[in-house]
Amino acid sequence: MIAIVDYGVGNLFSLSSSLKKIGAGCVVTNDKAQIENAGGVILPGVGAFGDAARKLKDSGLYDYIKIVAAQGKPLLGICLGMQMLFDKSYEYGEHQGLGLIHGEVRPLSQYVGRLKIPHMGWNSLKIIKQCPLFKYTSDGDYVYFVHSYCGVCADKSDLAATTDYGAAVTAAVSEGNVFGMQFHPEKSGEVGLKILKAFAELTEERV
Amino acid sequence: MLAKRIIPCLDVRDGRVVKGKNFEGLKDVNDPVRLAAYYSDCGADELVFYDITASAEGRKLFADVLKNVARNVFIPLTVGGGINTLEDFDRVLKCGADKVSVNSGAIKNPSLIAGAAEKYGNQCVVLSMDVKRVNGQFVVFSHGGRIQTPLDAIEWAKFGQTNGAGEIVVNSIDTDGVKGGFDIEMLKAVCDVVSIPVIASGGAGGIQHFIDLFKSVNVDAGLGASIFHYGETNIRQLKMALKDAGIEVRL
Numbered sequence: 383m384i385a386i387v388d389y390g391v392g393n394l395f396s397l398s399s400s401l402k403k404i405g406a407g408c409v410v411t412n413d414k415a416q417i418e419n420a421g422g423v424i425l426p427g428v429g430a431f432g433d434a435a436r437k438l439k440d441s442g443l444y445d446y447i448k449i450v451a452a453q454g455k456p457l458l459g460i461c462l463g464m465q466m467l468f469d470k471s472y473e474y475g476e477h478q479g480l481g482l483i484h485g486e487v488r489p490l491s492q493y494v495g496r497l498k499i500p501h502m503g504w505n506s507l508k509i510i511k512q513c514p515l516f517k518y519t520s521d522g523d524y525v526y527f528v529h530s531y532c533g534v535c536a537d538k539s540d541l542a543a544t545t546d547y548g549a550a551v552t553a554a555v556s557e558g559n560v561f562g563m564q565f566h567p568e569k570s571g572e573v574g575l576k577i578l579k580a581f582a583e584l585t586e587e588r589v
Numbered sequence: 590m591l592a593k594r595i596i597p598c599l600d601v602r603d604g605r606v607v608k609g610k611n612f613e614g615l616k617d618v619n620d621p622v623r624l625a626a627y628y629s630d631c632g633a634d635e636l637v638f639y640d641i642t643a644s645a646e647g648r649k650l651f652a653d654v655l656k657n658v659a660r661n662v663f664i665p666l667t668v669g670g671g672i673n674t675l676e677d678f679d680r681v682l683k684c685g686a687d688k689v690s691v692n693s694g695a696i697k698n699p700s701l702i703a704g705a706a707e708k709y710g711n712q713c714v715v716l717s718m719d720v721k722r723v724n725g726q727f728v729v730f731s732h733g734g735r736i737q738t739p740l741d742a743i744e745w746a747k748f749g750q751t752n753g754a755g756e757i758v759v760n761s762i763d764t765d766g767v768k769g770g771f772d773i774e775m776l777k778a779v780c781d782v783v784s785i786p787v788i789a790s791g792g793a794g795g796i797q798h799f800i801d802l803f804k805s806v807n808v809d810a811g812l813g814a815s816i817f818h819y820g821e822t823n824i825r826q827l828k829m830a831l832k833d834a835g836i837e838v839r840l
Contacts, residue, residue: 395685399660429710497591500712500755502786503809504592504634504839524592524839526665528712528755546590569665569687571629 384408384585385420389441391427391434391462400568404575406582412441422585423450427462431473431487431531434462444480451482456584457560458515464555464562465533473531482560484536493532494548500530505545505553505565513542513556514584515563518576525553525565525573533564592839593803593831594634594810595824596788597817599624600641601670604654606818607641621654626661628817632825634839636662637690637758637812640670641733652684659685667715673697678705682713690715690758693731696738699748706753714756715788716749718742720775721762727775734762742775743782750783757783758812760790768794771802771811780807788812796822796830803836 384401386394388410401408408424409416417423425447427434438444451457459467468479471487479487491499504524509516527545533552535541542561543554555562561581567574599606599621606621625636638658659666668681669690678689689709695701695716705714719734720727720742727742746757759779761772771792780787786809789802793813802811816822828838 395656395659395683396663396666396687399685400663402660403663428712498784498786498809500785501591502712502755503594505590506592506839530711566665568663571664575663 383420384422384424384582385417386410386424386426387417387438387443387447388412389434389438389443391429391437394426397424397426397460397568400575400578401582404579404582406578406585412443414443414446417443417446417450420455420585422456422458422581423447424581425457425459425463425466427460427466429462431462431465431471431479432475432477435466435477435479438466448480448482451480451560454559456581457482458581459560459562460568461529461564461566464564465531467555467560467562468533469536471531483533483540483555483557483562485534485540486536487531487533490530490532490547490551493551497548500528501547501551502528504570505547507543507545507553508550509543510541511539511556513554513561515554515556515561515577515580516542517580517583519573519580523573525563525567525570527553527565529564533562590837591809592634592837594788595632595799595828595838596635596637596810596812597624597628597633597824598637598639598790598812598814600639600814601654602641622657622661624818625658628824629662629664631823632828632840633664635665635667635810637667637669638686639668639690652680655681655684655686669715669717674701675704675708678709678713682709688713688715688756690717692717692719695749696729696731696740699752702749702752702754706755711753711755714754715758716746716754716756717758717760718745719760719762722775727778730762734760734765743778746779747782750785754785756786756788756809758788758790760812761792764792765790766815767792768816770794770798773802773805776802776806776808786810793822796827799827799831800834800836803831804834
């Protein structure tokens, strides 16, 4: 069972539908007991960092997500959920993140020159390190991105994949049991479903 | 590199996909859920799902049809038609839409764009405009292209971007349904003034039209309806041809 953290942001219908499609049990919840019982946790998110971080705090789950990660439970942050894994973000001010991946979230405009912002659409993955979620993924596979800010890892060994958008933009990060995807696996067709399948398999190993 | 997107558009009335030449003489083509799943499987990059009669007749999209599409489609889904308020945004997002397209609703109430962008994020707000040449000027039409507005399309596109639209769909009424190619001139005029992604709509009749589109103007996506629904052009073959022409696509 995978717990999708419901703290009032993001399109959880697509995410839960895609997990159902690959046969993974999931529950959309803000209940600590249900998260505790889950084999893995997905932290979704769309919108602005500051607003989402506040909502996560309001839901009483901010510190709990850190505890879950420390317990060794597989944790996957998606899109803004990935950005929230970092130490801090500079989206409309300066906001503290969960600090599970070291580094910062900065405006894409600092890196991509005159290319359009947001970076929206299908772009190909360059796999930097063979993280367990890429078990079924190949270099060059296309995934769907929508973002205006990007994670910048302080420790390059956390960088799992990049995508070429005027610069090597962080596409995925991983550190132990903590994973982050800047793209939306639930919107990335077969490639995305296979990434979620690899995550579901990690969570099953723990049950 | 970012791939150019190919987007089938499902115009829906009474739960069925329809498409007609110049918006007249609507013809029932297919079941939206089946068609959406088929397109997703054959390589469509995204789907647009419009209730084309909603603005004119005040019809609401049926939540169960949307949900069924979203359960079967794991690519981005844009929903439009009858989106007049933030509650309308909420209603379709809960049914699995990723983006919401506003057209007549934003013309009636322009603050809808900024309100939705603030609440749901820019990435969620697609400004869709039906545009026709009137006395040499690009003019926005509302209500499925039936009613002329005082809005200049170029100014409206700029307004949309400034107020937080994340994408703009430009549908040329002049070329829609004619299958003679996209309206390159109109698209260039819009692309020149905005920096957000632009989606070209109206006029696709064959593979060459998409090649011409992406070679001539910096749009991000090409949208088509009847060309795909009647099986005249297969999406996978189209994308192979684009790749052969040196255009970046997802295969």
